[in-house]
Amino acid sequence: MSTIADQQLQLNSKGQLRHFLNISGLERALLTEILDTADSFVSVGEQAVKKVPLLRGKVVANLFFEASTRTRTTFELAAKRLSADVLNINISTSATSKGESLKDMLQNLEAMACDMFVVRHAQSGAPHFIAEHVCPSIAIINAGDGRHAHPTQAMLDMYTIRRHKGQFEGLNVAIVGDVLHSRVARSEIKALNTLGVNEVRVVAPKTLLPIDVESLGVKVFHTMREGLAGADVVIMLRLQRERMQTALLPSEHEFYQRYGLSRESLRYAEPDALVMHPGPINRGVEIESEVADGAQSVILKQVNYGIAVRMAVLSMAMSGQMAEKNTLQVNR
Amino acid sequence: MPLWSLLKVGLLHSRQLGRSKGNKMQELPDVSPLMDKMTEDLKQLLVSRAVQNPVMVGIHTGGAWVAERLHESLGLAEPLGTLDIAFYRDDYDQRGLQPQVRPSSLPFSIDGRHVILVDDVIMSGRTIRAAFNELFDYGRPASITLVTLLSVNGRELPIQPDVCGHELIIQAGERVKLAGPQPLALKQVKVNS
Numbered sequence: 001m002s003t004i005a006d007q008q009l010q011l012n013s014k015g016q017l018r019h020f021l022n023i024s025g026l027e028r029a030l031l032t033e034i035l036d037t038a039d040s041f042v043s044v045g046e047q048a049v050k051k052v053p054l055l056r057g058k059v060v061a062n063l064f065f066e067a068s069t070r071t072r073t074t075f076e077l078a079a080k081r082l083s084a085d086v087l088n089i090n091i092s093t094s095a096t097s098k099g100e101s102l103k104d105m106l107q108n109l110e111a112m113a114c115d116m117f118v119v120r121h122a123q124s125g126a127p128h129f130i131a132e133h134v135c136p137s138i139a140i141i142n143a144g145d146g147r148h149a150h151p152t153q154a155m156l157d158m159y160t161i162r163r164h165k166g167q168f169e170g171l172n173v174a175i176v177g178d179v180l181h182s183r184v185a186r187s188e189i190k191a192l193n194t195l196g197v198n199e200v201r202v203v204a205p206k207t208l209l210p211i212d213v214e215s216l217g218v219k220v221f222h223t224m225r226e227g228l229a230g231a232d233v234v235i236m237l238r239l240q241r242e243r244m245q246t247a248l249l250p251s252e253h254e255f256y257q258r259y260g261l262s263r264e265s266l267r268y269a270e271p272d273a274l275v276m277h278p279g280p281i282n283r284g285v286e287i288e289s290e291v292a293d294g295a296q297s298v299i300l301k302q303v304n305y306g307i308a309v310r311m312a313v314l315s316m317a318m319s320g321q322m323a324e325k326n327t328l329q330v331n332r
Numbered sequence: 333m334p335l336w337s338l339l340k341v342g343l344l345h346s347r348q349l350g351r352s353k354g355n356k357m358q359e360l361p362d363v364s365p366l367m368d369k370m371t372e373d374l375k376q377l378l379v380s381r382a383v384q385n386p387v388m389v390g391i392h393t394g395g396a397w398v399a400e401r402l403h404e405s406l407g408l409a410e411p412l413g414t415l416d417i418a419f420y421r422d423d424y425d426q427r428g429l430q431p432q433v434r435p436s437s438l439p440f441s442i443d444g445r446h447v448i449l450v451d452d453v454i455m456s457g458r459t460i461r462a463a464f465n466e467l468f469d470y471g472r473p474a475s476i477t478l479v480t481l482l483s484v485n486g487r488e489l490p491i492q493p494d495v496c497g498h499e500l501i502i503q504a505g506e507r508v509k510l511a512g513p514q515p516l517a518l519k520q521v522k523v524n525s
Contacts, residue, residue: 016428033431036432036433037429037433039435040416040418040419040433040434040435040436041419042435043435043436043437044419047469047470048443048469048470048471049468049469049470051469052419052420052466052469053419053420053465054419054424054429315419315429316429319424319428319429320428322424322425322428323428326426
């Protein structure tokens, strides 16, 4: 989908967020607004009552067509901290397994007065399809679609970087591992370039890189020594064995030897480099336990910030969607 | 650009518009003598209520500026807290999320504490209602004392300040805002709605 089409679908007539599907098409000012709003929501987690009444009376449905624990839980917590009512639809036992089409199921949920869908789907573009053709008046949040995009994960990673490094200017960020199957990497590359880091690098064997990866705006490296030299942030990706249909790797052991983040290979990066991972981590496959639990690791902080960032996205999209409805009513 | 300077630009613009239409603007009092009066009134009130060791919380943005000065002149032990009530507003369905929300910061537990809540201008009372709700999500204060620099007509909720620098009657379509932080000055503004 083109950048302009992404923009038109995601923003209302006032340029405010109404669906959050993809980083592509969103400008730096809007990404910064998400990060700033998330900043304010972090303090909600410090209250005795960890809730604000912003989405009281709104219904958020979590539609996870693909397994997830962390993302679904943090979306649920985010919606609950905004005082929304949350429905978790277990797709495997729901009506689609009885032959109901996706469209019929969603329109039934719409008839139950749901205000927002959080969608994860194995097919790239499924959340776009829902936002464009099925339920345009419901705010759609992409919680990961196929190999395409995972924009809230990218934004929580951006939040983590800004929180710990202060700014994006001048930073060298290395993304290491299975870029080919990673929707997180695609969204991160887009977000990092939009927010203006110095350099985005990918470090991986050729078999785990998409064709024409340079066109995403990255420098390609095939060794940790070169790729991590001078890096301020190292983002490790999980080896997505469940998505590998052909023999892309000689063996996990060899992958770890060449591309695993160990105490030794981390020394190539800057001494204060952040170690990040979107999870779930495979200890000893792409990252050494001592590094994952080490002083430079912010992996668990990413999870915590994820709640505030998702609160920001949910409240902004709901706000933009309501503004659009109010505009339509006035013009009618 | 900080929010207050944007506010000032907007204010200047609306003042000029007001003048060009020949509208008369009310004389607004200087802030500094009001602050002195409020400090004295607040000290007396705290004595009469036997409040000891209170904490102070200012509402973003103008209320926090007023609170900074009161906090200093009262010499309170605990640092000043600030609230941004944007997430507790009652007009989210109509107006959506306000841009530029600042984090609330209460660097103390408010459980069992006497809280002095400070805002710049009270009009409808809805901001204070929102602030009460937010405060109670942090804990159960022993008491809340409400201090405002200015009280104008137009109350929509039964909420009155305990200490108030000045009371003012304004016409429909008028508002009074506090410009700052240096110096603090009350400004009259026209609004469309």
